[in-house]
Amino acid sequence: LAKTTQPISMDSYEGQEVNITCSHNNIATNDYITWYQQFPSQGPRFIIQGYKTKVTNEVASLFIPADRKSSTLSLPRVSLSDTAVYYCLVEYGNDMRFGAGTRLTVKP
Amino acid sequence: DAGVTQSPTHLIKTRGQQVTLRCSPKSGHDTVSWYQQALGQGPQFIFQYYEEEERQRGNFPDRFSGHQFPNYSSELNVNALWLGDSALYLCASSFFSGWTSGQETQYFGPGTRLLVL
Numbered sequence: 001l002a003k004t005t006q007p008i009s010m011d012s013y014e015g016q017e018v019n020i021t022c023s024h025n026n027i028a029t030n031d032y033i034t035w036y037q038q039f040p041s042q043g044p045r046f047i048i049q050g051y052k053t054k055v056t057n058e059v060a061s062l063f064i065p066a067d068r069k070s071s072t073l074s075l076p077r078v079s080l081s082d083t084a085v086y087y088c089l090v091e092y093g094n095d096m097r098f099g100a101g102t103r104l105t106v107k108p
Numbered sequence: 109d110a111g112v113t114q115s116p117t118h119l120i121k122t123r124g125q126q127v128t129l130r131c132s133p134k135s136g137h138d139t140v141s142w143y144q145q146a147l148g149q150g151p152q153f154i155f156q157y158y159e160e161e162e163r164q165r166g167n168f169p170d171r172f173s174g175h176q177f178p179n180y181s182s183e184l185n186v187n188a189l190w191l192g193d194s195a196l197y198l199c200a201s202s203f204f205s206g207w208t209s210g211q212e213t214q215y216f217g218p219g220t221r222l223l224v225l
Contacts, residue, residue: 034213043112043198043216044151087150089214094164096141098150 004090006099013107018075020102022088025069033064033071034089037082038101044087048073078106110135112201112217120223121189129184129220133201139163140182141214142174143198151198157182158204186222194224 005023012018024033032051036044048055050062050071061074075082085101113132121127133140139158143151153166157176176182180201186193196219202212 043218049213095166096153100150
């Protein structure tokens with residue numbers, strides 16, 4: 001059964017780098033991995049999307065190993081406003097599956 | 109450039125009733141997906157519409173149906189509401205870039221909070 005798995009929660013401090021890993025064992029050849037950020041009572045906000053190796057934009061990096069069975073979202077120098085739930089999304093054939101989300105708490 | 113919009117923002121219904129939720133996609137997008145997000149959980153994929161037809165469907169019963177209009181906006185209908193249908197219903201839009209081009213980036217609306225009593 002295709003499944004997208006993430007840690008339930010993580011704590012960090014302002015200014016630190018945070019890495020959140022998602023496992024997606026049954027990812028298909030053409031499927032991308034997408035990460036979203038969600039604040040309470042809001043829709044998920046797109047962070048980054050990738051297919052293989054490394055992708056970087058102005059807010060995050062995404063690392064995907066050669067076997068593509070996992071991916072790691074890297075947030076450089078987090079601030080208090082980065083406290084949110086982070087989701088990875090993978091499409092398995094005709095079914096798009098979000099992970100259960102990782103609740104990141106950034107402390108001062 | 110307006111993003112994805114949804115209406116209404118909140119809704120209260122009773123068991124057995126029917127509900128219709130609406131979504132307008134981001135400008136330039138032609139594909140609309142609907143998700144159900146229960147409290148404290150990740151979004152669950154309901155279905156996706158493209159060219160006014162249901163293209164993909166998740167594991168949801170037939171009580172959940174949808175429609176896409178020529179202007180790409182979409183409706184989600186839920187019949188015979190259960191208490192368990194209480195959730196945040198999210199609409200996401202994307203641009204279909206071809207059958208072999210990989211996953212399309214989805215942009216989400218703020219959601220409609222449905223409470224079934």
